[in-house]
Amino acid sequence: MSAAAIGYEILLMRVLSIVQWHHFAYMIISLALLGYGASGTFIALLRTQLEQRFEIAFAVSALSFSVAMLVCFIVGQRVPFNALEIIWDWREFVHLSLIYVIFFVPFFFAACCIGLAFTCRRDDISRIYFFDLAGAGLGAVLIIVVLFAVFPQNAILVLVALAVVASALVGLASGARKSLATLQLAWLVFIVFGLPEQWLTLRLSEYKGLSQAMQVVDARTLSALSSPLGLLTVVDSPTVPFRHAPGLSLGTRHVPPEQLAVFTDGDSISAITRYDGNLDKLAYLDDVTAALPYRLLDSPRVLVLGAGAGTDVLLALRNGTSHVDAVELNPQMTELVRETYADFSGHLYEDPRVSVHTREARGFVMQTDGHYDLIQIGLLDSFGASGAGVQALNESYLYTVEGLQAYVERLEAGGILSITRWLKLPPRDGLKLFATAVEALRRAGVERPDQRLAMIRSWNTSTLLVKNGEFSAADIATIREFARARSLDTAYFPGIAASEANRFNLLEQASLHDGAVAFLGGDAEEFFRRYKFHIEPATDDQPYFFHFFKWASFREVIDLRKRGGAGLIEWGYLILVATLAQAVLAGLVLILMPLAHIKRTWPAGTGGPMGSYFFLLGLAFLFVEIAFIQKFILFLSHPLYSVAVVLSGFLVFAGIGSAMSARLTRRAPVTTVTAVIAAITLAYVFLLPVVFQRFIGLADTAKIAMSIVLIAPLAFCMGMPFPLGLKRLADRAPDFIPWAWGINGFASVLSAALATLMAIEFGFSVVLVTALLFYVGAAILIQQFNETAGD
Template sequence: MTDNSSPPYLSLMLLSASALGYELLLMRLFSIIQWHHFAYLVIALALLGYGISGSLLSLRPAIVLRRFNQLYALAVLLFAFSSISGFIFAQSISFNIEELFWNPAQILRLILIFLLLALPFAFAASAICMTFMHYPRSTISKLYAADLIGAGLGAILTLIAIYYVMPQNLLIGLSLTGVLATLIAIRETEIKQKVVLQLLTVAFTGLFFALIPEIKLNYSPYKALAQTLNVKGASIIDQRTSPLGHLTLVSNPQIPFRHAPGLSLLNTAEPLEQIGLFIDGDNLSAITRYPQRLEELSYLDQTTSALAYHLKKPDKLLVIGSGTGSDLLQAHYHRVESIEALELNPQIVELVNSDYRSFAGPVYDNPFTQLHIREARDHLLQSQQQYDLIKLSLTEGASASSSGLYALNESYLYTLEAMQLYLSKLRPDGILSITRWIKLPPRDSLKLFATAHQALQSMQLDEIEKRLLMIRNWQTSTLLIKNGLFTNRELEKTEQFCRTRLFDQAYHHQLKAQQSNRYNLLSEASFYQATRQIASGELENLIENYKFELQPATDDRPYFNHFFKWQSFIEALKLRGSGGMPLIEWGYVVLLLSLGITGLLSGLLILLPLLLMPKSPSLPGSSKQGGSVIGYFGAIGLAFLLIEIGTIQKFQLFLHHPIYAIAASLTAFLCFSGLGSYLSERLSEKQSYRRSAGSAIVALCLIGLAYLLILPALFDALIHLPMAIKIAITILLIAPMAICMGMPFPLAIAAMKQNRTEQIPWAWGINGYASVISAGLSTVIAIQYGFITVLLCAILLYLTALMTFPDRSAEGDSYKV
């Protein structure tokens, strides 16, 4: 049974916008209160709600068709209520992912969190799927277009809103948007007593929000912010929010902050008064009170990052990631007279330079500092400036870094191509200084050293071993890379610098084994041994035999913080009773865990309707045709997200700003896919649904292959253009690919409306499950093989879909699974 009345396009768009916005917001919220990798796991499980909706609707399709008007509005309203209540209850559940391997209670808690967060997506997806089941096939393309365009608008509006609205308040806003969608749904559908139902909806909404508690973010007790707030006298004095991070300022007049990473144990100078700044509840930095006399900053000269100033005073300095200004204060202490500061997050600069200027002083606002609110590589590619010293220090928190929690984070600051760019901007005898947190057993510092060595090799420079120098202490390591050879005099100064601060020399070309590992003792001189092996050209042998992954990151595989190896993981698990768990790279483990769980659950839930679906004599079973539904909708579900993620990564290298890249690319993909869906019905008027889908898929694959070949050269030619023009070019390039991507799904659904409407929710569910798996699968492929492989896999999957289009009507076949 189909309805010839006008479909609820507006409420569907609002619902899709709210659901996509809710997904993005959950990622932000759980990144703040937990960790990025935990957010990844939770969202992957919660999004199974899209597939679950299809599995459940396929069990009783007749009821859906008979009661569509009531069920559609009810599903939209339940999304609105469950989106906010689900998060409140989910964040109140105490959960520690590391305990999964020995505490069964954590598994039950994870399942409960999954169910609470899956409900909103299940309700939203059910409402969308019901429209495909209820309305005639001539409207399918328009309904799917409304779904995609609504999602695209929801993505861009949510990203903008996060700049101005606190996440917990934005959660309320998205819930109210769902309520508004309900009121419009009642108006748009053929439901009786519209005014009464709308008044009841408003009344229930008022009662619901009156009863729910105030939304407060419950930070994980393992995050630095939660631990800091347990210290007597600590209190939150200010907060800011944006997609780049949730900023929390903490003051403690009783037990002051003393944040000076890598500070020498011999330091006698007291750090200046500080206000702690936490990003997403971790990643501590500090706004420091500006001194009356520069000599008060002498403690900053007692850190490993100060070494470069003792080898040569720079005339021109570039600080990448200037943040709260610690590196700038260090430069002030050393009387550097020409400084360029690069900072991506404008809110941090606003805090230091405006809101707390009376405290922070003229750390940015002075005659010898030039500030750029830009991404580092974007600035360097467009600048003709050369530098005596480029500094890049501590871009992530110590605790998360040491636990491998950034393993899933893409970073283009530490790739091979980035290193080559930095080195190309050094003047003769200029120095690149990079400071990182120490991880034990060593891996982070060694991977950085290997990346620098390989970058120098690729630039075909001679005597590479004489261009590298590394020191360390108990907390940080600093690597210096010189556009020239380190002289004997500079090595003597390095030895003196380390001796007077109890720092260890880890590498230079004249260093002897007995000169390393003197003060901050390790059981073995592992830093010295590994860097020697790299410098002597044995990197491949080290990569193969070392317990952690040390392969340098590239722009195609930008996962610098990925150190996972199965060998070390198994060994750490065996030692879990004696302190082995901190050795596990949790980010990658959680990724594999989420992919495994979602894959298993998806497989079981796809098969569920086959066992429980009511039989119909008019639709005899056919495993072959059932396989075509699984093959087609599974393939396009996997491929859509693979190609979207892979392409967004490529455009991030073009735009060099993560928020601009995601906002422009995601919105363009969804909105133009919606346009493609809208146009698909016109295309099918001239040829069969199967041929129309085939034409779209072939065109998509050809465009994808062409982009793989031409985009690198095109980006190099256009990289100098202003950001607004580059965003416009990004949208124009994505448009033809996205239009083609929007056609295969609605064409197949429209084809199934001819004689197998009952299987539409099952197909919707399969597509949903595949999309969830695709998110984790794309990251695994990118980490192991690169984003080019991700795109090639997507193209192969679309070609597979060509052979499994679920339409046998042309042959007169009937269909039943």
Template sequence: MKNRFLAGIFLVSSATLCLELSLTRYFSISQQYHFAFLVVSIAFMGYGASGSFLSLFKAHESIDRDKFLSWSSLLYSLTILATFFLCNLIPFDFIKLSWDKGQIAFVLLYYLLLSIPFFFAGLTIAFAISRASNLVNRIYFSDLLGAGTGTLLVLVVFLPRGDRGVILLISFLALLSSFLFAWGRSIRFKALLASLMAVEIVLFILAPSWLSFRISPYKALPVALKYPQAKHLLTRWNAISRVDILESSAIRHAPGMSLMYDKELPPQLGLTTDGDGLSAITRFDSSQDPSLEFLSYLPASLAYSLVETPRVLIIEPKGGLDVLSAHYFNASSIKVIERNPLTLSLLRKELAGPSGNLYHLNKIQTVSAYSRTALNQDKGTYDLIVFSLTDVFGASGTGLQGFSENYLYTVESFDRILDRLSPDGLVSMTLYLLPPPRQEIKILATWIEALEKSGLDPFARVIAIRSWGTISYFIKKSPFSPQDIPGLKEFAARNLFDLVHYPGIKAEEVNLHNMLDQPVYYNLTLQLLSPLKREELYRDYLFQIEPSTDNRPFFFNFFKLTQLKTTYTVLGQKWLPFLQGEYLVSLLLIQSALIAFVLILLPLIVLRRRDPRKKKVASRTFFYFGLIGMAFMFVEIIFIQ
């Protein structure tokens, strides 16, 4: 009996951690990654509320232990399914937050609904500890062992049925725990549990659509599928992503392609990750395929006229356009770093034919890892390192990445990349223009400071060109030679690209083809290349463009509180771009603090008023466990980093 009791605790804890991690995937897919971190606070909210409930209502002390645990774990299982179903019906839309204040109420509803399963999970664990204090060490052991197992389970629960199976599997674990707690109870109750298990097994086999994660209609996948003759081809899952392949007339990916190219692009398939970030997979038969001529009209192709038959490293190409370009321009070897192993698997298997068996070429080596990790471990040197621009729909002014840590776009990371270049090696990086300029300028500032950190003069090592919609930077380890410049000028003139910077550029050479009111990129580049003017620019510029570092890796956080009013005016009096980074976090923190006060602290205040003798003890207990919890979170965050 003791073993069944501890096994039930183990299953509840496993289900809870697996649910918590699966909900982070749910929010990343259904909305934006911003809301994934809410799951931790939601889980703590439910657990805390369960403790307050047990403290307030003493009637549970007279209830049979196994009866209480079997019912609480059963309710835990049922509320997992019920709250997920209800959350999928909530018409919350992140984009509407900027003009529809009612959307904040939907966030509150998410909090309240999703905290219910965690309430019953916490109720089960807390009640078990209170009623079996003689086994507290074994209960803690089973609880922690189950939690660790749950974090491992999330690696596999998405594989059998994807999103349609994961919630059922977690609910089934909770049902099993209820069955173990009810071992000595009536046949009728165990028959109820067996019937529910049978229903969940049938649902798992049938995988009904109502179990799917709802995707925001503003994400790239649903948008692309609304185009005429669009077709969804397949969906694959792993623990870290959902990858979809589709056909759509929306997919026309050739970033910054010269307006001098007047032919059709080859057919392209679309690839999305978590329903967003649409990337293109270009169909071709061989590198001699005439339809690949468009690659010569891309701004990024300038790199292959500056270095011949290079050894190339390509960072996160997703659909593989830059890999195809490297092959087309006769790279001697190509190494690909792609963080998602599922993307590489699809390109090698199901999509090998449409992508010309590109990833089966002997000269192509692939590494599945986070880019910064792979770069830190890489001991090789390369003639060309390419940062891929993969998003078909281009830059967005919404600033949705503001809270995202990016350890690839830091001074220390760029310094490491410079170390991986051969003596005459080159970095190529193309970005979409995002007026008013911010990410394009911040990237350049980061490269300039990385060059200076390595003791290199950036003025002689930077070339920049601009198309109608992109800007491309070419950063060289050694100074660009006078022999490089005529080819650069000819390439730009032939493709109607504008020169932004090269060593010795003159003001009359810029802003000739894709004309702006002012040569803003040329002017900003000159300011960044001057150490004195650079500091003034950092201080006075509308946006935060000072380079990110490993200690503050929020590259996409551009907004300054001191420039809030001016920025609001410049961005067309729209609040959506501000719903990022600390602005969004502050809003959600206030909301979660209010909910925590109502569900956790307020009941404890009521309890203290009932019995004033507990006031002093309660205060000590609150601060004691509060400090332990704070220390726990600090340690957890450090290990996350």
């Protein structure tokens, strides 16, 4: 049950990211988890009846979970929710609420099973908790493996079957096993033989890039590949070709050659460009802003971070590179270029000058010994996604101060780091990036960062250059001429006059230039404060480059929406705040209010301390887990490895800790255990960065093993306070157990949004320290309970 439940949660995140946008997925799942809290309330209300028929209740719940998973998956997608219309039409809130209610149902049934087990099998709490956590740990790994093998819409069938197995196992011991078996069998037969395939088809929002591309005359899907890293869809549009060339000069005389579009999760586009070995046909690439560094280097050795479908690799080849290391995270993207469309792409990834590495960009840079003349980071996200601020919750170690420092360290003397971003109005990405580069150079001890930076812009992109050395007069002349010949603007180069910053593509205010001058001249703080968006540099501790939201501008932006200002709203952050607010509200209504109405049969002095105890535990456990997932992304060089290793590591070892807790003596453990948790957490705040720095060069398997060793002791201890608390209750206040389960569930719902919000505002170290304080608080509370209960 636990495996299927967590599997379903991860699967829904994936599916909702594909059919909608991922920040809404986040919101929906967070609220769906309320099912956990509400199940506690439900059990508390019907405890006597349920306890008498535990097996039947469990088996029916598990079967209902199985049915609900599939039905809600199908029905949920048919709600006509349009995320983009939400600021314009209140009906979209109704649709969104309807989706919450739908996805609440399966989680409610899943949680009922586990809550029933805790309530009705009180003697085995530690063992049940062990199986709950270990099952969840394995479920997380299972769904990731399954998602590599099949499409998300088929992966759900595995989870549906798992829940039926759980129902059958418990149902066998019940008095109604025959009726139950008939139902279980009928459901399985329906799934195998009766389920129409089109019911499962994913229905993408018609406003996503892929849906729009498919509307064009003669557009067709050539192939689709799916993995937990994304759904890749290759589209050919012969009648109205794609011609994807962001940053292309208005003055160009060239048209991009034939292209196939690769959409990731139905949106961000990466183009496979037809290439037959004749570089002359790629002349259009000379006129994009990203071509500038090649004018300053001779036969450079190039590192492309985020190679996608290969445009930046072509750019390097066109400019006579001696060798390109192309780093791409998604192996299926590489497979498309290297195998499926090898002929179309001119066997680009088999060119002797090209080496392709399937790695996370930052991890590759930290592990490689190589030095480069040019490190290039291109555009991988869509303007639409970037423009609406929906990436605000995406942590990215690519654009942090430490990241830029690492890239510059890998440059040869005189080498150049080149980063291209979308240019919005008012500018956001480009400004933040410039500020990040200034900070990175200062931290590296560079005395004159102003001599090492340059930035140009087209009407929709900006390209930043950071040189490992100072730009020469000849370099500056080349930059000027490159920009002038293509009607591009220079935002900054050493010695630039204000009059040179706004000549071809006129902005009302040359904010990029003004910002660059302010950051270099020491007026950065004042500029940050006065700017309408958040543009302070991101760091590894607060890796939210795409977070531009500022409360100070919020009211103004909302007022401006009627005058065409809707695009200025930074959605991601607002969604997070809304998620938190709704979780609090829904938690109060669904969990705490019903519970408040039931008769209290527990001893005085239980509710306050023990309610708070389980609340703090729920918050603290997820705070630590979320912070670790984020921190280990950097070490394991892969978000998926991090999620899989940290999630399953925590759950399995916490499960073992829970099982072991049954053997502990009654009095001292919680205080001792929390003291150990606090000590380890505190040590890790300081220790982990050092360990990561030192061992990041090890092989993946060694790093995974090391991560598990680091996680094990902490997780082992973190598994104990929950069952130890429940045991106390089982002895003295068994009626309070469903309460504890409900409150703990409520806290878990809050913690995901709260931890992210805290990380954005204060950084992950603060999240960890807060978790530590929560554990200390929990220890004090249970001590109070013991004393009141006369222990």
